[in-house]
Amino acid sequence: MEIEKSQSPNKSTVQQQILVEKNKNGNLGLFNKLQKERKNLPIFKHRQGLLDKIKSNQISVIAGETGCGKTTQIPQYLIEEGLNKNRMIAVTQPRRVAAITIAQRVAQEMNTTVGNKVGYSVRFEEAVDKNNTKLLYMTDGMLLRETIVDPNLSRFSIIVIDEAHERTINSDLLISLLKQLSERRKDLKIIIMSATIETEKFANFFETENIIYLEGRCHPIEVFYSKKPHADYLDAALNTILQIHFEEQDGDILCFLVGQEDIEDMQQMLEEKIELFPKEAKKLNICTLYAALPSHLQLLAFEKSQEGERKVVLSTNIAETSVTIDGIKYVVDPGLVKTRKYNPNKLIEMLLVVPVSKSSAMQRAGRAGRQSAGKCFRLYTKYTHDTLAEFMLPEILRSNLSTVILQMKAIGIKDVKGFQFIDRPHEDQFIESIENLQQMNALDANENITLHGKEMAELPLEPIYAHFMLVAFATNPNSISVVLSAISLMQVENLFFIPKGAKISLLDVLLRFQLGNSDQLTKVNMLHQYYLAKNKKSFCKENFINQKNIKKALEVRQQLENYFLDILKKRSKKNQKQNQANIQQQSEEQQIQEELAKGNTLKKLQEEHKTAIQQEINTEEFISCIAKGLSVKAAKLNNDGTYTIIRSNIQAYIHPESLLFYSKPKPDYIIFNEVVSTIKTYLRDITEISFSDFKEISK
Incomplete structure (x- = not known):
């Protein structure tokens, strides 16, 4: 249904309060300029009609072309009208860069700072105030993770899925979960925002006729x-x-x-x-x-x-x-x-x-x-x-479903094959992914989630890397520091930047840090040296390292370390509860003392389990751990110099960017991180493993 053009609405009490606060904060010149720009957006003349439709419907599907202003303006309209009811509004984005930059823009328009009334939450990074944030831009994956902790998403009054037409695997799953949630939480408003393509598909899925069409871009x-x-x-x-x-x-x-x-x-x-x-x-x-x-x-x-x-x-x-x-x-x-x-x-x-x-x-x-x-x-x-x-x-129709299925199981969805998706994946995708999770002991023979699987789901990683981390700690606790670093580096791309025309190759740079016959250990060595360097900027310049990305790898490592220590803390608490089942409830004073001690808990765990970055790197321990943790990524050498991936029997080549590409003779057995098929099928990020390790994981 087309929204009729409406007059500029009267300011509500909430709007007046926001304006007063903006005046107090100063910077009125910029604020007035931004308000003028907001009123010039195509969406502004539809403001009241848009709000009326959202007020009278639990589900709204909004279609608007690029430039109409829906991403930045609609969430602000909802707050100005008081529709958030003193709770948060979540607005999801497919990309982390978009979530951060849009939050910055909206914070500017609301004359506040990011992390105050307007916040963002992306994997390994957030700027949010639990008491003050009313508008939270977040990646769809982060909102999906929140459903594991709180399936009712109780801290939100409105959830906006933006760029829904991109059909990311996370947004599709979120939309399916929100449809179920709308039955349990009649007070929750759900807004699906999309380009004008395939809008009716979303409306039909939610069984709503409330489709709102907005004018297109700002300029012809x-x-x-x-x-x-x-x-x-x-x-x-x-x-x-x-x-x-x-x-x-x-x-x-x-x-x-x-x-x-x-x-x-x-x-x-x-x-x-x-x-x-x-x-x-x-x-x-x-x-x-x-x-x-x-x-x-x-x-x-x-x-x-x-x-x-x-x-x-x-x-x-x-x-x-x-x-x-x-x-x-x-x-x-x-x-x-x-x-x-x-x-x-x-x-x-x-x-x-x-x-x-x-x-x-x-x-x-x-x-x-x-x-x-x-x-x-x-x-x-x-x-x-x-x-x-x-x-x-x-x-969702062209991806490995292991992550999705593990998240669904962690949420409590038992029948993942019978779950109502917008577009149902092929049966082969379900079978292969479930078998994959069972091999990692994340699911048992009856496809129920295991304790190991629940802990894997708590980590913001693909299941294979979460499994690697937990298995490494279980088999060789002393290796956890190096494993945390290695997994963090696997989450960050483009660690090196060699300008065109430079008289140095990537191989020359890698050889400076080579440790063992392993790309992973070489990069871990580089990360640890960067961490210990006094002048990090010079270190990066001298070694052609992308400082932004290696800094991000360290930030990811810190986050993963905190998640991991949190799992250990939960294990410890569970053991304590079992041992103290008959102890009476603590006194108020004891509870206060316990809260004061919490600040040191993570630090104590960090010292006890040696999770912080260590100067010494034990190559043998790491190679043994990576062989067990990433056993599904094993390959063996063929007579023609190619490698056969054990799990799929596919032939592939070592990627030219790997240190091991130049090895003579080539290693007989390897663990790889990624398979990429362009003109040829390549294996990236390689570590050589011993015959005994290969024999052990091939059983």
Whole structure:
């Protein structure tokens, strides 16, 4: 149903209180400017009609194109109207970067600081005040984890699932859980926000007719298509960028490319062309944007262009959603994206370049219209666009379900196969994932969750890594420090940044830190040396280390250490309860003393179990632990130099970025971290294991 245009609403008491508080905090100039911008958004004229619909319905499905303002404005409207009822509003995002940056923007609009009235919660990081935060932007995975602790999500009065059309595995599961929760909690309001594609599917799933359509982007966007397909998309993108630069009016360019390698190639091609520009030509500055790029270089893409200059931003799909780059007026879209797909029959994950969906194409075009009228140049034909899928295949249909099933079991869902999903995964996905969890002793023979499985579910890790951590501690407690470091490094990508043209290779850098015949131990050694370095900035510069990402690895390690110690503390408390079953209830004074002692509990556990970073690294202990913990990732050498993955019988090569790629002779038995299939199937992050370890795990 279309919302009618309405007059600006009268301010409620809650709104007046918010305005008074904003005035007290000062900075009225910026606040007034932001309020003016808010009123200029397309969504503002629908404000009252939107609120009326949400008030009168438990479930609302809101469809709006890029730029209408739904992500930042609707949660603020709900608070201004007092619909949160003194509880929190959760707004989920598929990506951590989006959750953080949107929280920062909304906090600015509400004239508060992040971590006060507006907070965020992403894996391994949060800024939230349990007493003051009313609006919490969080990744869908974090809200899903909260359902394990509190299935009723009782601290929230409203839950907003944003970007639902992206169909991430976590958001799909959340939507299914929220449908069940809506029956138990009639006071809970649920809002599903999506692009205009497939809106009715969400409405039908929730059995609601309350679909609210909002106007599109802020500014008009003209879309152009290629007359015929291009043999080389990089060459086509290069020509389009140059054509825009010499023939179009002022405005910056955003060009989407599939990965870092293509971005670096395009950068070099452009630099060669720029050298041939006439002296009177407008200056063209090149900026790049991809995950491995150090943060200070990423920020260059967001700086405004100088008068008389133009910038071109070469980016992966990191710039596709929820990011506004100042000055972008032109978008170049080759229509391709790199995505991961899990094959349950081969038990491998493939990295593939595939066509974008119509939904993604629309998001990309929307980047051109965020601040002014723009143009989008699609480097494919109109016919090709019309044949694109409406949206990417839901992640739940192309992923390993081990994490999902373990979370469902931890929540208390026994019949995972009979659970009502928006799109039900294939039977093979269930069978393979359940068998995988049973091999890790997370589920028993009757598919019930074990104590080991419950502890695995408490850790914010994929089941295989949670299993690795717990098994390592059980078999060799002294190894836990190195294992924590290794697992933390496995959660962070792009640890190194070697500039194009540098007279050093990744191998040269790795050899500086080599420890054993192991990529994992080598990186652990690097992390520990970084931790002990007095001048960390110089250490990173000298060793071509991405400081932002290695710092993130340390932060992840600290979080994992805290989670792990919390599990040990629960084990200890459980043992104490069993031993003191007949002791009477503690006095008030004893309880106070216990609370005072809690502050030192984690520190004592840390000292007792040696979980902190240690200077000495015992290679043999770690190799034994990784063999047991990651036994499903074992492979053995073939006569032709390839490796056979024991579990799936697939042949693969050691990745060229591995230290062991250059080993002569090659190790007979290895444990790997990841399988990636591009032109060939590769094994990444390798550790050599002994024949005895291999024989033990192959039983």
